Amino acid sequence: MIDNLHARAEKLISQERVEGISQAEGDWLAEHLRQCESCSQIAKQTHEALRAFRGAAIALPRGLAERTRFRVQLRAQELREREPKRSLLWVICAISWALGIATAPYVWQAIQWIGERTGAPRLVLEFGFGLWWAIPALFAAAIVILENVRQANERDWSGR
Amino acid sequence: MADDTKALAQGLKRRDPGLLDQLIEQYQYRLFRYLLYLTSSRERAEDFFQETWIRVLERGHQYDGKYKFESWLFRIARNLVIDWQRSKKMLSLDALIDPEEGAPMEFAAKNQPSPLHLVLSAEEKSGIHASLDRVPGVYREVLVLRFQEELGLEEIAGVLAAPLSTVKSRLYRGLEALRGAMHGGAA
Numbered sequence: 001m002i003d004n005l006h007a008r009a010e011k012l013i014s015q016e017r018v019e020g021i022s023q024a025e026g027d028w029l030a031e032h033l034r035q036c037e038s039c040s041q042i043a044k045q046t047h048e049a050l051r052a053f054r055g056a057a058i059a060l061p062r063g064l065a066e067r068t069r070f071r072v073q074l075r076a077q078e079l080r081e082r083e084p085k086r087s088l089l090w091v092i093c094a095i096s097w098a099l100g101i102a103t104a105p106y107v108w109q110a111i112q113w114i115g116e117r118t119g120a121p122r123l124v125l126e127f128g129f130g131l132w133w134a135i136p137a138l139f140a141a142a143i144v145i146l147e148n149v150r151q152a153n154e155r156d157w158s159g160r
Numbered sequence: 161m162a163d164d165t166k167a168l169a170q171g172l173k174r175r176d177p178g179l180l181d182q183l184i185e186q187y188q189y190r191l192f193r194y195l196l197y198l199t200s201s202r203e204r205a206e207d208f209f210q211e212t213w214i215r216v217l218e219r220g221h222q223y224d225g226k227y228k229f230e231s232w233l234f235r236i237a238r239n240l241v242i243d244w245q246r247s248k249k250m251l252s253l254d255a256l257i258d259p260e261e262g263a264p265m266e267f268a269a270k271n272q273p274s275p276l277h278l279v280l281s282a283e284e285k286s287g288i289h290a291s292l293d294r295v296p297g298v299y300r301e302v303l304v305l306r307f308q309e310e311l312g313l314e315e316i317a318g319v320l321a322a323p324l325s326t327v328k329s330r331l332y333r334g335l336e337a338l339r340g341a342m343h344g345g346a347a
Contacts, residue, residue, distance in 0.1 A: 014332050014335050014336070015332075017307075017335060018306070018313075018332060019313060019328060045339050045343050046335065046339050049335075049338045049339045049341075049342040049343070050307055050335075050338070052288040052342065053292075053303065053308070053338060054307055055288070056288045056289060056292070056308075058189075058192070058193050058196055060189060060192055061192075061202065061206055064188060064192065064206060064209065065184050065185055065188045067210065068184050068188075068209060068210045068213050069180075069181055069184055071213075071214060072184070072210075072213050072214060072217050073177065075214050075217055075218070076175055076177060076180075076217055079175070079217070079218065
């Protein structure tokens, strides 16, 4: 029975530091520590050990932050240079669409000519003409999707 | 705090150089201390310190601001150390959950100072540093996170990617080991 009391006190001394104890447990522990020399000693040792541990200081290597900033800046520059050239992509798409508009009558004539030669239905010809317009957008979308897939495949360092 | 971390997450997503500079300055001591306790080597801690910030730059878009930044930062640092240990075919920190299963990584032969002791002795000639190398690394890590970094139990579980029960168990054993080491008992 007495051993149980000491074991409980020792458990509460640690628990208080690790996850906290209730008011009732705290009161019981305080009372026990007033009466028990050995448990009081354990509580004191725990307090001292943690105080010393918290106060343990280390010296930072000189210039660590500056060296790190320099490396990070270099890496940031590399990343910027390697970043997908989205703006260039959209410029290319815009030029492609402009050329598409300019050449639309000729393209339609060409598609009609193919239709006459092959006897393809008008719906197919119109779909082909629509595809001619959609190609730049499909190409841009494919690049954006591939880039997103690549980013998703990177290891998730948040780990959540 | 939620607004701060959201703003931080947005800044990291933009790779804001000013923000990164500020974070390096703000967290340099805490991150280096954590890495030093983790690796027991000043040179390695310095390398991992720089690598950690490069990861923060590269993977900043993965920080969503739902958790404290330092938890995410320590998690990155820890993953780097574990990856390095695995690549060197050494024991991982996870394998050190139970020190009885194998020799803890940084402990030198008996009667010789351990690498951590040498590192820390160079920092400060105090009893605490001499005692700390008697505390197994796996316990020292949670002690640092709890009593020096003052992270919550859930946050420590996040950093370690371990269940809460494991974190508590390590903390109880670590506290016992620290008390024993400080007062001449066996760790």
